[in-house]
Each structure stands twice: as structure tokens, then as C-alpha cells.
Amino acid sequence: MNILITGASGFIGRQLVRRLQQEHQNITVLSRNGARASQLLGVPAFDWDYATQDVPAEALQDCQVIINLMGENLGDGRWTKARKHEIYASRILSTRKLVAAAPESLQAFVCGSAIGIYPGSGDDLYDESYAVPEQLSFMQTICHDWEVEAARIEGKGVRRVSIRTGVVLGHGGMLQKLLPVFKLGLGGPVGNGRQWLPWIHIDDIVSVYTAAALDTRYHGPVNAVTPNPVRYREFATAFGKALQRPAFFPTPAFVLKLALGEAAVLALNSYHIVPKRLQEEYGFQFKFIDLPAALADLFDKSDAVKQDIAS
Ligand SMILES: NC(=O)c1ccc[n+]([C@@H]2O[C@H](COP(=O)([O-])OP(=O)(O)OC[C@H]3O[C@@H](n4cnc5c(N)ncnc54)[C@H](OP(=O)(O)O)[C@@H]3O)[C@@H](O)[C@H]2O)c1
Numbered sequence: 098m099n100i101l102i103t104g105a106s107g108f109i110g111r112q113l114v115r116r117l118q119q120e121h122q123n124i125t126v127l128s129r130n131g132a133r134a135s136q137l138l139g140v141p142a143f144d145w146d147y148a149t150q151d152v153p154a155e156a157l158q159d160c161q162v163i164i165n166l167m168g169e170n171l172g173d174g175r176w177t178k179a180r181k182h183e184i185y186a187s188r189i190l191s192t193r194k195l196v197a198a199a200p201e202s203l204q205a206f207v208c209g210s211a212i213g214i215y216p217g218s219g220d221d222l223y224d225e226s227y228a229v230p231e232q233l234s235f236m237q238t239i240c241h242d243w244e245v246e247a248a249r250i251e252g253k254g255v256r257r258v259s260i261r262t263g264v265v266l267g268h269g270g271m272l273q274k275l276l277p278v279f280k281l282g283l284g285g286p287v288g289n290g291r292q293w294l295p296w297i298h299i300d301d302i303v304s305v306y307t308a309a310a311l312d313t314r315y316h317g318p319v320n321a322v323t324p325n326p327v328r329y330r331e332f333a334t335a336f337g338k339a340l341q342r343p344a345f346f347p348t349p350a351f352v353l354k355l356a357l358g359e360a361a362v363l364a365l366n367s368y369h370i371v372p373k374r375l376q377e378e379y380g381f382q383f384k385f386i387d388l389p390a391a392l393a394d395l396f397d398k399s400d401a402v403k404q405d406i407a408s
Contacts, residue, residue, distance in 0.1 A: 098122050098123065098161045098162055098310070098311065099123045099125070099159050099160050099161050099162070099202075100117060100122050100123065100124050100125070100160075100161070100162040100163075100164060100310060101125050101126070101127065101156055101157065101160045101162070101163045101164070102114065102124060102125075102126045102127070102163075102164045102165075102166065103126070103127045103128075103145070103163075103164070103165050103166055103167040103191065103195070104165070104166030104167030104168060104209070105124075105126040105127075105128065105134060105138060105140075105142075105166065106126070106128055106133070106134045106137055106138065107166060107167075107170075107269075108265065108267065108268075108269030108270045108299075109166060109262075109265060109299070109302055109303070109306070110126075110166045111137070111138065112267070112299055112300075112303045113164070113166075113303050113306050113307070114126070114138050114140060116303045116304075116307055117307060117310075118140070120307065120311075122311075124138075124140045124141075125140060125141045125142070125143070125156055125160075126138060126140055126141070126142045126143075127142070127143055127144075127145040127152070127153070127156055127167075128142050128143075128144065128145065129144070129145070129146060130144065131143050131144040131145075132144075143155060143156040147167070147186075147187065147190055147191035147194060148186065148190065151194060151198060152194055152195055152198040154198075157198055157199075157200045158200070159200075159202050160200055160202055160203060161202055161203060161204045161205070162203070162204060162205045162206075162207065162310045162311075163195055163199070163203065163205075163206050163207070164207045164208075164306060164310055165191070165192055165195055165206070165207070165208045165209060165247070166209050167187060167188070167191055167209075168184070168187045168188040168191075168209065169183040169184045169187040169188075171184060171358075171359075171360040171363070172270075172271065172274055172357050172358050172360040173358060174358050175358065175359060176358075176359040181235065184239065185238075185239055185242070188209070188239060188243045189239070189242045189243055189246055192208060192243060192246040192247050193246050193249075196246060196247070196249050196250045196253075199250060199253055199255060203250075203253075203255050204255065204256060204313075205255065205256045205257070205258070205309075205310060205313075206247060206250040206255050206256070206257045206258075207257075207258045207260065207306060207309045207310050207315075208243065208244070208247035208257070208258070208259050208260070209243070209259075209260060209262065210240050210243055210244050210247075210259040210260055210261045210262065210318065211236070211239075211240050211261060211262050211263075212261055212262065212263045212295050212320070212322060212368045212370050213236035213237060213239065213240045213363070213368075214227075214229060214236075214237055214240035214241060214244070214261055214318075215227060215237075215368055215370060216234075216237070217234070217236070217363075217366035217367060217368055218366065218367050219367060219369070220293070220367070220369055221369060222369050222370075222371055223368075223369065223370050223371070224320065224370070224371050224373035224374070225261070225317070225318045225319065225320055225373060225374050226373075229241050236363070240261070243259070244259045244318060247259050256313060256315070256316050257316065257317070258309040258315045258316055258317065258318075258319055259317070259318045259319065260302075260305060260306060260309060260319055260321050261318055261319065261320045261321060261322075261370075262297065262302060262321045262322075263295035263296055263297045263320075263321060263322035263323070263368070263370065264294060264295060264296045264297070264363075265296075265297055265298075265299055265302050266296050266297065266298050266299060266391055266392070266395060267298065267299025267300075267395060268299070268395065269299075271357065271360075271363075271364075272336075272395075274356045274357050275336070275356055275357070276340075277356065278348060278352055278353070278356050279333075279336055279337055279340050279342050279344065280340065280342060281342075282342050282343045282344075282346070283346060283348055283349070283352055284333055284336060284337055284340075284342065284344045284348060285333055285337075285344050285345050285346040285347045285348055286329055286330045286333050286347050286348070287329055287333070287347070287348050287350075287353055287364050287365060288329070288365050290328060290329050290330030290333065290347075291328050291329070291330065291367070292328065292329050292364075292365060292366060292367035292368075293326050293327070293328055293329075293367045293368050293369040293370075294326065294327055294328065294329050294332045294364070294368070295322035295323070295326050295368045295369070295370045296322065296323055296326070296327070296332070296388065296391070297321055297322050297323055298323075298383075298384065298385035298391045298394070298395075299395075300384050300385070301321075301323070301383050301384055301385055302321055304381075304384070305319070305321045305375065305381065308379065308381065312379070314378070314379060315379065317374075318374075319372075319374050319375060320370055320371065320372045320373065320374065320375065321372065321375070322370050322371070322372050323372070323383060323385065323386050323388075323391075324371060324372055324376060324383065324386055325386045325387065325388070326368075326369060326370065326371075327388055329364065331388070332388065333348075335388045335389050335392055336392060338389070338392075339389070339392035339393060339395075339396040339397065340396060
């Protein structure tokens, strides 16, 4: 398959490119800095500034699958008005342009989304049948509009999958940002610690994207979270244990904000989500459903890997 990936230089994208290459897929990427992305990933890359340019036509030639991962990182700095605009536009406007430019050859459009589409409070359990209301929070608006833009591709007879991703555990993302806090022994519960944290191991999210791209049964919104969600308190204990650090003392709000920026709000929200469609419709086999095992896989390795994570 000829697969075009945006945001391929990011935390999920880098691992996804590697997996798809192992599966002998033909990868091309779009990046704000094509030369850097090509050097990093070892695949052809094109420059694309979504705000000022149309999608480069050469990148779309004979393209059969688009995987759209790009978007301004939520955890990098304050959510000023300008950054909120960039968080939104780098996902919604880019998706709109990709859909508009879709070539005749396109068979599937796999697009990022997030568990932020759900309300983020309480203990109620949510699956993909949740009807997104009209009054939405900032996070819900982004995810909702992202999915609406992606779904427009269906009007061209192209299969669409929106991957409602939970907190990805791996050598990047939220875990990497929390690492210094836990190393200082300050990684205890946040708030009352009862909020649900929907996690997924990096190997599993890569498998979900791979399946969504190649398995024609996948369509529509798909929750990508472990079937075994935990409360934040449990997560903090398990992460502390994996790092052999105490995690009893509640993390002060300002420390959390230093680590995660305004995305700290996501650690305080409660997302009790199940991967209903992955399990019931597609028979997806998770490699990691147990949190301590997932963390042990990431952290109980050689010192070299630990240093790599810490750097
Ligand atoms: N990681 C998670 O836990 C998680 C959870 C839920 C949803 N997601 C979603 O999944 C997608 C991939 O996640 P990730 O963790 O791999 O993200 P990431 O590491 O932040 O990488 C995203 C990529 O998007 C591009 N990008 C960043 N800012 C941009 C901007 N302002 N305009 C245009 N392009 C920009 C960059 O690629 P170039 O520099 O090559 O252009 C970057 O490598 C994201 O859209 C994210 O919202 C992730």
C-alpha cells in the first residue's frame, strides 16, 4: 500500500512508520520540515505548511491510505488565545485540506481523535455510541470538529476511521513529562485520585493504527484505550513502583502544571472509557491490558533505555 502520513515525526508517528515499514508498506510523509523528517524516519518527505499551502500534489500521487496524526502539542506551554487557535487549526484545517485534496486512488483515511470527545467527569462508562451534545468544552469541540472534517471523506466513497486515543504510555507524551515529577518522589495522586485514566501502551496504539489502515472492516470512531482502565491513584502507585520511587504524597497543582502545562487539566478529568468496537467488532488483541506489566515493559529495561527516556 502507498501510505501518506502527517505528524509522522511525533511520538506515535515515529513508531508507526517503523511498524509499517516492517510490514513492507510504502511510506511517504508530510511535515513542516520535510528534510528533517526524511532524515529522522528514512522515508521520502514533503514540506507542508497547512496554514498557507494546499497539500503538495506529488505527495498524493497513487496514495491509497492517508494517516493524519499532525497537530500542535497540547502539553507545550500555556493555552494562550493564539495557541488555542493553533491547537484547533493544526488539526481541523489540515484535515479539511487533506480531505479536499484526496486523490481518486484513496481507499482509507485514518485520522487522529482523542478520548477528550467524552465529557471527562464522573464514573459513567462511555463507548463509541455516546452522542456528542451541542454544548461542548474546548477539548470536546476539537475532537468533535476533527471527526466531522474527517468524516467528509466518506462522501467521496472513502473508508474513514477516527482513532479516539487515550493517554499513550511510551517513551514520550504525558509519561515522559511526568517522569521528573515521579523521580522527585512527588508523583502521588492528583486531586482526589479517583478520576479515571484511560491508557494504552505505545505498541498497542501502533497496532490499532496499523489495523485501521489495512483492515477494511475498520470504520467510524474507534476507542483506543485498554479494556482495563485505572483510577489516577492506581496509576500513580504503579508508575512510582516501576521507577522505584515513593508516590504517596499528592502532586501539588503547580508541579503538575509545570510538567504538563495546561494539559494538566486532562489528568484531573475523569475518562471512564471502554474499547467496545475494538473488542466486540474487530476482535483486536491487546498486547498490554495490565498497567504494571505495561510500565515494566517500558521501564524495567537496561539503564541505557532509562537514560534515553529521561533525556
Ligand atoms: N500521545 C498521546 O497520548 C495522544 C493521546 C490522544 C490523542 N493524540 C493525538 O494523536 C496525534 C499524534 O500524537 P503524538 O503524541 O504523536 O503527537 P506529537 O508527538 O506532538 O507529534 C505531532 C506531530 O504533528 C506535527 N505538528 C506539531 N505541531 C504542529 C503545528 N502547529 N502545525 C502542524 N503540524 C504540527 C509535528 O510534525 P512535523 O514537525 O514533522 O510537522 C509533530 O511531530 C496528535 O494529533 C494527538 O493530538 C495523542
